[in-house]
Amino acid sequence: MLFSNATVIKLSAPIAADLDSILNDAPFEGVSKYARSGIGWCPLVEADSTTMTRAYGERVLFCGRREEKVIPTSAVKEEVTAKVLKQESLDGQPLSSSAKRSIKDDVLAEMLPRALCKSKRIQIYHDPEQSALILNSGLENEVEDLLNLLRTSIGTLNVYRWDASASIGLFTQWLAHKTLPDQLRLGSECTLFDPESAARVTWRGQSLDATELMAHLDHGKRCERIQLIWNDHLKFTLDKHLTLRNLRLVNVDEEADEPLAGDENSPYAVLDREFALLSESLALLLPLIESTLVQR
Template sequence: MWFKQVTPFRLLELPEKRYLDESLGNSWFTEPQGLDWFSEGFTPPNAFTDLAVFEAQKTMLISLMREEKVLPSAAIKHKLDEQIIKIQAHEGRNVGRKEKQELREAIIDDLLPKSLIKSSRTYGLFAGEWLFVDTANRRKAENLLTKLREALGGLPAQQPLTRQSPSALMTNWLLRGEAQGLFVLDSDVTLVGAGDVAPKVKISRKDLTAEDVVQHAKNGMTVTELGLVWNGRVAFILTQDLTLKRIQWLDVVQEEAEGSCDDAKSMSYATQLLMEAALSAILGELVDLLGGWQE
């Protein structure tokens, strides 16, 4: 499984595989019961293990499952309107705000056990000094981190804060017309201006060295997202908090994975290793270009 988005966290200490497995196994997923709106817990991250961790060399893949009950607001309103009409017809009185709320809560309690279920998973990959979470949604990434800390009794992880801001580096690259290191400019950029009502410009599928594109930065706008290609292997959008969005694993990487496998399990193993190697290299190089970690 190739991650399509990544929110990275810096690990100050990597948990041992056995401890991680045991701890997450004690926080196993169970379906939401009765009047519970949702349930969260850890599950096997793929079909090739019954444990909480799928290990490939020194990398560890985990999965947090969430199931939530879905009650369409229109269905609740329909039931509520029906009951209000019955009360008005049979008792000849109006229904006040407090009684409406009580009726609504009773309807929800009645419908919850019969509601539809919406399922989702958030994956995390432990690799050296990194925890890569397969989402660009900061809230979902932080939620996985919170659940890990609850299960493990703590996890020394933090947002990757560098000496130079990623926005400043990306703006400089746009002004120069080229990136540094193994990075090259791709074809997407988002810039914002200053002020209380900041203007925003989003450009897609265009030559980023074109004068009309660069002029936005010359006029004082700051780059918040920048399309990049790393080492001819991975294309992505870099954001101002080092999140990677819209990741594309280019043909050369996919072919390396396929060429080293003879079944689905070995493919999953190879994918995990290649993905970790690229993500660690990308983030490591970015941190170096950004002057290292904030102390």
Template sequence: MWFKNLRFYHFSENFSLPENFEEQLAEHSFHPCSRTEQSSFGWFSPFGPDNETLTHSVGNCWLLCAKREEKVLPSTVVNAQLDEKVRQISEAEGRSVPRKEKQNLKEDLIHQLLPQAFSRFRLSWGYIDLDRQFIAVDESAANKAEDFLGLLRGSVGSLPVRPFSPSEAVEVYLTDWLQKQDIPAPFELGDEAELRSPQADGGIIRCKQEDLTRDDIQAHLTAGKQVTRLGLVWQENLEFILEADMALKRVKPTDVLLDAKDDLVDPTPEEKVDADFALISGEAGQLFDDLKKAFE
């Protein structure tokens, strides 16, 4: 288990877990889709399907996992059957089928096909840091992270969180750092960036595995382009891409961190999750502290 993305959400008021936290989560635990459901989303044990425990803590950090099932109905299949149904009605009744009736027919077809559909499953991870008063969610898309927060909000009744963001636009900071080649410690410049023109019809420059201090990149910045994505290395331990909405994507440990990690011999699933979460929460917590300082 490793968080490949980090979206930080800061509590707007002091938050503590309710005494019956596990029971509240259990009321919203994952259940497989019924024959008529197109999707299902609920809490799932971090230790896998053979465990009923829905939380795991290391210190004052609490790990959560949610599971989603979605029935896969290819649009080509639905539309093909819909076209055939519309053709039959037109020939039998000698009339065209209006749009609203087509929509009702489509909904009926989906309802009929759902029991035959394949299921797609995915896990969504996040954790609560009560000491630092934030939630970190491992989702690349903001709407998926909001789904996770929505499930948690529905479970505990109230969740006063807001996305972590600086007072100025993130692009202003990233552009200034790259233009001055002055990255706040303990961050270092990576080898990937995206530069965009502020004009709607302006150009986009994407650089991967490049020396970002090159003169031609500096020329684009001088011409007015802004940095909207920037590769960074933190404390020689983590590499990631920082996005304009403060999402950290493609987070991965460096060899320095992996070499320092204690490898367990034949760990149980519980021991593996505990060791991974201890590492993740420890590193991400310190990273959050340094991000706050860098964007003051």
């Protein structure tokens, strides 16, 4: 599957701007010497520096790249401790909290230019029919960084999230009574939590109607994450924020994995096929999730 996760961001209005032109104006340029992180738009295929978007019908796929410097916490702590002890020895008295924070800031500034970078490419597509952006990420900081970048690139971007306040109640009801919509059935994973103690139970690889699991529900535990199968075609885990995680196809034709000849096996041909499959599937699944789980 092209995306392993899907965070849905709704738009007040579809994006009318020419994305290809806009993305080329804000390319990823790496992280500057003293910055902690950097973000920008990048080509969909790394070997081609010119193609920033691909379209399937009205849907447009593009990609951001986020890079951040990795500074081991233990190394920072060790250096700060040594400097604090040295300064306290010179002063003959303990340092204040603000002085320790200042030393830590200095240590980080010294380490930043030498730090290694961790890079991640994050795909995103615009579906004007659903007035939505779908991002291949389940991490809030990545989603917000990309939305801010897109907002800066376009000039304005009015977005909102699904109201997922009913999700936990409905997940719990589905587990307890098996009252799912016709196109959905339970998978084999879920996460339960105790509203009072916040203790959690993760259930994997077993039937979701097992007696032991039902006992947890009888004792007041609630479901905050549940694996679902849609139309025997797509398996995913839905969390309480209605983010789709661990997307994967089920009952895939083995022939689909066989190499194709010539241009049909080029990076762009493969990308186009995968984007078509993903976006067509989500164009049917996401309205079902919205109508079933989203509060109006």
